[in-house]
Amino acid sequence: xxxxxxxxxxxxxxxxxxxxxxxxxFETADERIIGFLNEFSRKIIREASFKQxxxxxxxxxxxxxxxxxxxxxxxxxxxxxxxxxxxPLGTIFHLCPSxxxxxxxxxxxxxxxxGNKNIIRVSSRMDDPLVFRLFELLxxxxxxxxxxxFRNYINIVTYERNDAQNKAxxxxxxARVIWGGDATIDQFKQYKTKKRVKDLYFADRVSYxxxxxxxEQTDTAMAQLVKDLFNDVYTFDQMGCSSPHCLFFVGxxxxxxTYRNYIYKNLSAMAQEVYERDLSSMASFKFNKATDDLIDDxxxxxxxxxxxLVLSKVETHDIPHSCGMGYLYYTSLNTLDAIVPYLNExxxxxxxxxxxxKELTALNAVCPPHSVDRIVPVxxxxxxxHIWDGYDIFGELIKYRSVRSK
Amino acid sequence: xxxxxxxxAEQFSFDKTEKDTLFLSLLNDLHKHHLGNSEEYQKISAGFxxxxxxxxxxxxxxxxxxxxxxxxLMKSIPEEDIYKVxxxxxxxxxxxxxxxxxxxxxxxxxxxxxxxxxxxLGKNRLPMLIVDSKSILKNRKTFSARGAGILGLSVxxxxxxxxxxxxxxxxxxxxxxxxxxxxxxxxxxxxxxFMVWQYLAEAELxxxxxxxxxxxxxxxxxxxxxxxxxxxxxxxxxxxxxxGIAKExxxxxxxxxxxxxxxxxxxSDGYLHCPNFSEVIIRNPxxxxxxxxxxxxxxxxxxxxxxxxxxxxxxxxxIGVVMGEDDASNGWKGKYxxxxxxxxxxxxxxxxxxxxx
Numbered sequence: 001x002x003x004x005x006x007x008x009x010x011x012x013x014x015x016x017x018x019x020x021x022x023x024x025x026f027e028t029a030d031e032r033i034i035g036f037l038n039e040f041s042r043k044i045i046r047e048a049s050f051k052q053x054x055x056x057x058x059x060x061x062x063x064x065x066x067x068x069x070x071x072x073x074x075x076x077x078x079x080x081x082x083x084x085x086x087x088p089l090g091t092i093f094h095l096c097p098s099x100x101x102x103x104x105x106x107x108x109x110x111x112x113x114x115g116n117k118n119i120i121r122v123s124s125r126m127d128d129p130l131v132f133r134l135f136e137l138l139x140x141x142x143x144x145x146x147x148x149x150f151r152n153y154i155n156i157v158t159y160e161r162n163d164a165q166n167k168a169x170x171x172x173x174x175a176r177v178i179w180g181g182d183a184t185i186d187q188f189k190q191y192k193t194k195k196r197v198k199d200l201y202f203a204d205r206v207s208y209x210x211x212x213x214x215x216e217q218t219d220t221a222m223a224q225l226v227k228d229l230f231n232d233v234y235t236f237d238q239m240g241c242s243s244p245h246c247l248f249f250v251g252x253x254x255x256x257x258t259y260r261n262y263i264y265k266n267l268s269a270m271a272q273e274v275y276e277r278d279l280s281s282m283a284s285f286k287f288n289k290a291t292d293d294l295i296d297d298x299x300x301x302x303x304x305x306x307x308x309l310v311l312s313k314v315e316t317h318d319i320p321h322s323c324g325m326g327y328l329y330y331t332s333l334n335t336l337d338a339i340v341p342y343l344n345e346x347x348x349x350x351x352x353x354x355x356x357x358k359e360l361t362a363l364n365a366v367c368p369p370h371s372v373d374r375i376v377p378v379x380x381x382x383x384x385x386h387i388w389d390g391y392d393i394f395g396e397l398i399k400y401r402s403v404r405s406k
Numbered sequence: 407x408x409x410x411x412x413x414x415a416e417q418f419s420f421d422k423t424e425k426d427t428l429f430l431s432l433l434n435d436l437h438k439h440h441l442g443n444s445e446e447y448q449k450i451s452a453g454f455x456x457x458x459x460x461x462x463x464x465x466x467x468x469x470x471x472x473x474x475x476x477x478x479l480m481k482s483i484p485e486e487d488i489y490k491v492x493x494x495x496x497x498x499x500x501x502x503x504x505x506x507x508x509x510x511x512x513x514x515x516x517x518x519x520x521x522x523x524x525x526x527l528g529k530n531r532l533p534m535l536i537v538d539s540k541s542i543l544k545n546r547k548t549f550s551a552r553g554a555g556i557l558g559l560s561v562x563x564x565x566x567x568x569x570x571x572x573x574x575x576x577x578x579x580x581x582x583x584x585x586x587x588x589x590x591x592x593x594x595x596x597x598x599x600f601m602v603w604q605y606l607a608e609a610e611l612x613x614x615x616x617x618x619x620x621x622x623x624x625x626x627x628x629x630x631x632x633x634x635x636x637x638x639x640x641x642x643x644x645x646x647x648x649x650g651i652a653k654e655x656x657x658x659x660x661x662x663x664x665x666x667x668x669x670x671x672x673x674s675d676g677y678l679h680c681p682n683f684s685e686v687i688i689r690n691p692x693x694x695x696x697x698x699x700x701x702x703x704x705x706x707x708x709x710x711x712x713x714x715x716x717x718x719x720x721x722x723x724x725i726g727v728v729m730g731e732d733d734a735s736n737g738w739k740g741k742y743x744x745x746x747x748x749x750x751x752x753x754x755x756x757x758x759x760x761x762x763x
Contacts, residue, residue: 272692279691280704280749284723287454287694288471294453295446295478302453306693 005156018117021152026115028086029072038065059102071386087399088115090174097179098123099239110393120156205241205348212354213251213259226266228379242349242381246329256332268309283307317341343371353378417525418738440716443482447716469719475503483714494663511714515667534563537597539570563594589616598626618650668709674736684709702727723749
């Protein structure tokens with residue numbers, strides 16, 4: 001096991017500062033925590049190597065103190081009204097995904113704001129130099145006198161698949177935040193934990209985008225739609241759980257076809273210009289997927305002029321869960337509520353474009369309760385919300401104590 | 407021209423015009439056969455390529471991804487006609503390709519390989535030196551491309567001598583014996599490219615080994631040697647200087663389990679040459695359009711042999727470039743090309759891979 005943050009070497013996990021340091025020093029949403037994160041935000045935004053990396057810049061902005069305060073304000077107000085107080089849950093073990101490089105920091109932040117101590121396991125397969133730069137910046141901040149206390153609150157480790165390590169952390173954690181998807185969840189449910197452990201599971205999910213083809217749109221709006229779709233689809237190679245797997249064109253058959261063709265032409269052109277990928281592997285990947293889907297009758301036809309984008313027509317409500325690198329399913333709906341049969345407990349994010357407030361309210365009303373955790377504009381699919389997969393993560397990682405004087 | 411007449415013709419004898427007519431016509435028969443007998447091929451042909459029963463040009467031939475043979479059992483014959491299923495684990499994946507053969511296709515593969523090999527070896531079987539260990543054939547785990555290659559090629563030689571013992575050490579005494587008998591005589595040597603380099607080209611011998619009349623055939627790719635900065639010319643020069651093997655008698659070849667038989671043999675210019683049985687097309691990864699000669703892309707291999715399974719047109723994950731056509735310096739007709747590498751495995755990371763690697 002390697003400890004990345006802080007930069008220390010240990011022989012046993014008990015030597016990690018989170019275990020060595022036994023007191024809890026912060027109140028919920030303590031100003032010192034917000035100050036520390038805000039300073040880290042400034043470091044990220046100023047960092048030259050992140051200038052071309054939107055995911056890192058987005059993290060930087062998300063960590064600004066105004067945003068941190070607004071995320072926790074509802075909960076803090078509620079606590080202030082009593083009759084209860086809030087305490088940290090204790091030591092939180094975060095198991096972070098490798099497909100979204102910055103994810104670990106969102107998870108960490110929401111737990112830290114509650115005053116918790118954190119062990120964050122990042123994937124040993126992370127290889128983006130920018131992530132390592134992020135660790136460096138964090139280590140720099142933790143070595144300042146003002147912020148060195150956070151060395152006891154943020155321990156980032158990495159190790160290869162290892163049952164013993166996972167068990168050891170699982171036994172010691174007061175809460176586990178498991179971002180690994182279905183297989184990982186099954187694995188972690190087998191480990192012995194504290195009786196009162198609180199687990200937040202983030203399972204495999206799929207996301208869709210809904211596009212209203214009825215309203216008249218300006219050229220500018222259409223160009224923006226293409227840009228927003230590009231961000232949702234191609235960021236992280238379309239492998240985020242919130243990356244859309246299927247486009248639903250909502251309107252008349254004729255309008256839907258016009259939109260589909262417009263989007264194919266312009267989105268693939270944009271990908272050709274901007275999407276940096278090994279072309280041969282991108283081509284092979286899509287070709288394998290498309291031929292598989294055709295053979296399995298999962299799709300009826302393809303829209304494909306080039307290998308930057310493949311749109312595969314689905315005919316049933318059962319949409320396959322395999323996308324990546326600009327391989328998208330699509331279908332045509334006459335009305336917005338026709339989406340309902342496609343929604344189930346796997347559905348996470350619905351992106352929307354071109355709908356009125358009223359229509360969105362109606363959409364929310366018809367979504368089955370166990371389905372759909374987010375309804376957000378196209379272009380915001382990968383923007384991290386502090387309420388994620390239906391959890392208010394900050395609120396979940398706090399312990400409430402009832403206090404009544406009589 | 408009938409199929410029988412076509413395959414009997416002397417190898418490397420058809421030029422572009424003939425390939426565009428004779429080869430295309432036979433390919434059309436094959437395309438039609440697979441459309442009617444493989445549902446998978448029919449669906450890919452219609453769904454991905456919008457092709458019907460008649461292909462207008464070679465470039466219009468639908469192709470299937472090479473990985474399909476790992477994921478599915480592809481066949482264009484009834485169950486009861488299956489004679490054997492070839493498997494190979496390849497080099498990069500643990501999932502083996504499975505190739506369904508009937509007797510006719512198996513026989514055709516053997517025939518085609520002989521036609522191509524005899525073209526450079528002559529009709530007589532030569533004493534044969536195999537740069538490998540016999541244990542490679544016994545061990546089922548490592549018996550894959552290498553074992554199959556050795557077995558396939560050994561029919562072209564006689565008095566086979568495996569150069570390495572079970573510990574992959576050179577059996578010097580046996581080689582010395584072989585040298586005594588065959589020094590300066592026509593012999594056949596076969597081995598995997600990096601094995602030939604490591605165990606023959608780099609061998610330290612305290613006796614004379616005269617291979618001036620030997621023919622060396624090797625396969626397996628240059629990846630390992632490239633890492634050691636050994637290219638084709640360095641390879642040939644060393645073997646020439648050390649044992650006197652004539653450069654024009656050293657043949658690299660490129661073949662795959664998905665198209666056994668119609669192998670590509672190195673021509674006198676150092677490029678892999680399409681035999682009469684097969685053809686390559688380089689595809690632009692941006693849109694699968696045909697790349698002009700000199701431009702690199704994914705290699706599509708087309709072969710007239712696969713009838714029992716729809717593998718007559720396959721898109722490989724190898725990257726190559728066509729270097730010319732009909733104008734090789736040794737007079738061979740047909741396209742010739744070189745391989746530049748392999749497409750990086752699509753290493754995209756899912757959210758479920760934090761733990762399950």
